[in-house]
Amino acid sequence: FFFFFNDTATTEIYTLSLHRRSSDLGLHRLEYRGYDSAGVALVNPDGRLNVFKCKGKVSDLEHFLDGKDLGGNIGIAHTRWATHGVPNDANAHPHYSESENIALIHNGIIENYRVLKDALEQNGYTFRSSTDSEVLVNLIEYVRATSGCSLPEAVRQALRQVIGAYAIAVVEKGNHDRIVAARQSSPMVVGVGDGEFFLSSDAASIIEYTEDFVYVGDGEIAVIDRNAPLKIVTLDNHDAKIDIKKLQLSISQLEKGGYPHFMLKEIYEQPRTIVDCIRGRINPDTCEVKLSGVIDHRDRFVNARRIIFVACGTSWHASLIGEHLVESICGIPVEVEYASEFRYRNPIIREDDIVVAVSQSGETADTLAAVELARKAGAFVFGICNVVGSSIARATDSGAYIHVGPEIGVASTKAFTGQVTVMAMLALAVGRERGTVTEAYYNEVSAALLHLPETMEEVLKVAPQVADLAKIFTYAHNFIYLGRGYNYPTALEGALKLKEISYIHAEGYPAAEMKHGPIALIDAEMPTVAIATPDHTYEKTASNIEEIKARGGKIIAVIARGDEQVRRSADFVIEVPVIAECLMPIVVSVPLQLLAYYIAVYKGRNVDQPRNLAKSVTVE
Numbered sequence: 001f002f003f004f005f006n007d008t009a010t011t012e013i014y015t016l017s018l019h020r021r022s023s024d025l026g027l028h029r030l031e032y033r034g035y036d037s038a039g040v041a042l043v044n045p046d047g048r049l050n051v052f053k054c055k056g057k058v059s060d061l062e063h064f065l066d067g068k069d070l071g072g073n074i075g076i077a078h079t080r081w082a083t084h085g086v087p088n089d090a091n092a093h094p095h096y097s098e099s100e101n102i103a104l105i106h107n108g109i110i111e112n113y114r115v116l117k118d119a120l121e122q123n124g125y126t127f128r129s130s131t132d133s134e135v136l137v138n139l140i141e142y143v144r145a146t147s148g149c150s151l152p153e154a155v156r157q158a159l160r161q162v163i164g165a166y167a168i169a170v171v172e173k174g175n176h177d178r179i180v181a182a183r184q185s186s187p188m189v190v191g192v193g194d195g196e197f198f199l200s201s202d203a204a205s206i207i208e209y210t211e212d213f214v215y216v217g218d219g220e221i222a223v224i225d226r227n228a229p230l231k232i233v234t235l236d237n238h239d240a241k242i243d244i245k246k247l248q249l250s251i252s253q254l255e256k257g258g259y260p261h262f263m264l265k266e267i268y269e270q271p272r273t274i275v276d277c278i279r280g281r282i283n284p285d286t287c288e289v290k291l292s293g294v295i296d297h298r299d300r301f302v303n304a305r306r307i308i309f310v311a312c313g314t315s316w317h318a319s320l321i322g323e324h325l326v327e328s329i330c331g332i333p334v335e336v337e338y339a340s341e342f343r344y345r346n347p348i349i350r351e352d353d354i355v356v357a358v359s360q361s362g363e364t365a366d367t368l369a370a371v372e373l374a375r376k377a378g379a380f381v382f383g384i385c386n387v388v389g390s391s392i393a394r395a396t397d398s399g400a401y402i403h404v405g406p407e408i409g410v411a412s413t414k415a416f417t418g419q420v421t422v423m424a425m426l427a428l429a430v431g432r433e434r435g436t437v438t439e440a441y442y443n444e445v446s447a448a449l450l451h452l453p454e455t456m457e458e459v460l461k462v463a464p465q466v467a468d469l470a471k472i473f474t475y476a477h478n479f480i481y482l483g484r485g486y487n488y489p490t491a492l493e494g495a496l497k498l499k500e501i502s503y504i505h506a507e508g509y510p511a512a513e514m515k516h517g518p519i520a521l522i523d524a525e526m527p528t529v530a531i532a533t534p535d536h537t538y539e540k541t542a543s544n545i546e547e548i549k550a551r552g553g554k555i556i557a558v559i560a561r562g563d564e565q566v567r568r569s570a571d572f573v574i575e576v577p578v579i580a581e582c583l584m585p586i587v588v589s590v591p592l593q594l595l596a597y598y599i600a601v602y603k604g605r606n607v608d609q610p611r612n613l614a615k616s617v618t619v620e
Contacts, residue, residue: 027058027077029205031609035079037092040065041103041171042072049173051103053092073176073226076169078105084113085130095134097141098125101173102151104137107201108165108186116161136162140170152223152233155180159221160235165365167201177226183216187363187391190214190222190230192244197224203247203389204406212244215389245389261607263409263501267593271456273404273414274586277421278449287446293382293398294429300380301430304354307332308347308379310339310370311358314412314496315419319358320489321585322423328582329431329441339366342373349377356382357399360407360415362390371395384422386415400426409608411500413593416493417456417586424449424583448580458577459590466591469556469572470598476527479506480518481592483531484541490585491531494592501610502600511537511544522553529556529595531588532566535581545569556595558588 027038038061039053050072054064058079078093085091094103110116113132116139121127125138139161144154151172159166159182167186171179181188181199191198193210199222200206203213216222216232220240223231232240259265282289294301307326309319316338323334337347339357343366349355355374359367362385371392374381383392383399386407393399402418428446431437448455473479479498483491492508499506509518511530522528528548532541542565545555549569557570560578567573574591578584600607 027061027079029202031058031079035081036087037080037082037089038078039080039092039094039105040075040077041094041105042070042075043171043173043176044069044071045073045176047174047176049096049100049103049171051094051096051100053089053094055088055092074171074179076103076105076171076179083109084132090129091131093133095129095131095137097137098127099141102137102141102144102170103172104133104140104168104170106133106136107167108184110136110162110166111164112162113164132164136166136168137170151175151178152180152221155182156221156233156235156237159184169199179224180221181216181224182221184218185365185368188216188222189389190216190224192230197230199224207247211247213247213389214242214244215394247388261409261597261601263411263413263593263597263607266407266409266414267590267597268460269405270414270417270590271453271460273418274421274453274456276403276405277418278425278452279403281425282446282450284450287443287450289425289428289432289442289446289449291400291425291429293400294426294433297380297398298433300354302433303352304332304380305350305352307334307354307356308342308349308374309334309336309356309358310342310367310374311336312339312364312366314416314493315358315360315364315367317489317493317496318416318419318423319356320492321420321486322356322358322427324486325423325427325582326430329427329437329445330434331436332430332434337370339364339370343369347373349374349379351378353377353379354382355379356384357392357396358384358419359390359392360386360402360412360419362387362392364392368392368395384419384426386418410610410613411497411593411596411607413497413589417589420583420586421449421452445580445582448583452579452583452586455577455579455587456590459587462574462576462591463594466574466594467598469574470595471602472572473527473556474599474602476504476525478521478526479504479529480514480521480526481506481508481529481531482511482514482541482544483508483588484511484537485535486582486585487531487533487535487588490588490592491529493589494529494531494596497593497596498599500613501596501605501607502603503605503611504599511541514544515547519547519551522548522551524552524554527554527556529558529592530566530570531558532563533558533560533576533584533588534563534578535584542566542569558591 037055038058041051093105110132113135117135140154140158143157165185167183167188169181187201191206191210192212198206219235311319319336323336326334357371381396383396386402400422404414404418407415481491481495488510495506495508555570556572557566558574559566561575
């Protein structure tokens, strides 16, 4: 489907183009973020403002637009992930103001929308939707109507009354030259082209048009006008600096490349993404690990009293592995916190603590809030994320990109292995500086990291076997995943992958905890995935498997090649190559990702866009 405008609107949140172009609807580029409805608003050359929106996928919007008047000079487009109000046509974005003179799209949550809505209702406003976003567009209209100010000024004054998170774009009837946008705690970039501008929540959606971007900061308003240079002001009406950054990103990275799903493509990309992750960080001749963030802030790491990882979801599981790595290699006490809990429990943070913020997108709202909390407390904040120029990358004191390329599938795969790889390098680099790691162990792990891409290529050969195995277990309604030591977090991650894309209930447990309750669930209908690769708890894990087998449970065991002991006990086995114990979670995660993927495919699920989930969680 193509839009043909005098000027083109394309993207998940919004896009402005200032000369003639035809392109496919850029909303498709960001479908991976998760959404339940879509819409577009266009300002025609004669000044008419038309809004078209509907519940469902972007493809549903495309069908809805058949035969509609799509003439327009500028436009804004949006995909909504429900926060206020059920997914339906009325709650979809864009939202008109009551007079239909203004239209707005919004990512985020307006926390004080009820108070604002009550005040507007007392002034005669009525509402078509259940959203907080419609309240904001009417507030902007109210300010403009009562003060007679311009649209940018009305947006500024309205936002000074707002509490919450937002990235908004606003257009008005009668003005086909201007879009006003603003940001607070929700991502926004302005793409700068040749005589044109684009506005989006993610640079990936507009990289085919420009590689020059301006990152709009918190509390800033961008005024994009055909007849004037780009202008960015603060909520206090001071001019903000406009700093153009260049982003190198290949369009091929945003395509499936012949794979049926992005998730499968990204699983198979992991040998290459590990290469990109370690490139320039490990000397292949000496096995020396160098991270600029550690070199530049050596004293902080050497003298750290404690390291706190803050993360959500898959990044939290990677952080649990990071805890093992840092404590065992660096001798520094580590805590791992859910960012959403950390920010609300008044945590004790000292100036000699290091807070490590982990996020694939670099835009996770809870993790970003935890970063701000840590900075205010005087802690040194180190970021581990994937997206160059993201909010967390800009907010932290230092950090390391995982360099795995765009991850389009909602269920994270290559980002997880990239995060663990960076954490292993971080632990080695800090351990060497602190003198807490032996030369032999340092060389063993760094050499294993150098050979990790080859190991990943090898483990991917189990894919056909896992695909056949998955056919057997599409019937299951529940799964248990077991692991110990470094692989307990891997069990949690394997269970999460299955939940996310197949909608089968799954739980991860430390293997020894089975007898403390969960063993009551074991029967022939409850499959157990047991990670039993060689480590210092191998014999105990083998005993746990026997306990499940004795109660009629079905065992899928992930084992080392040639392991006959667990093979005799398990109903099914997946053999993987062996690498240094601390890196086994990276290897083991691959068959668990494949198992979740193939079960979901056989159940007919939407693998890349599972229901109710968003790739980048930019609201609480």
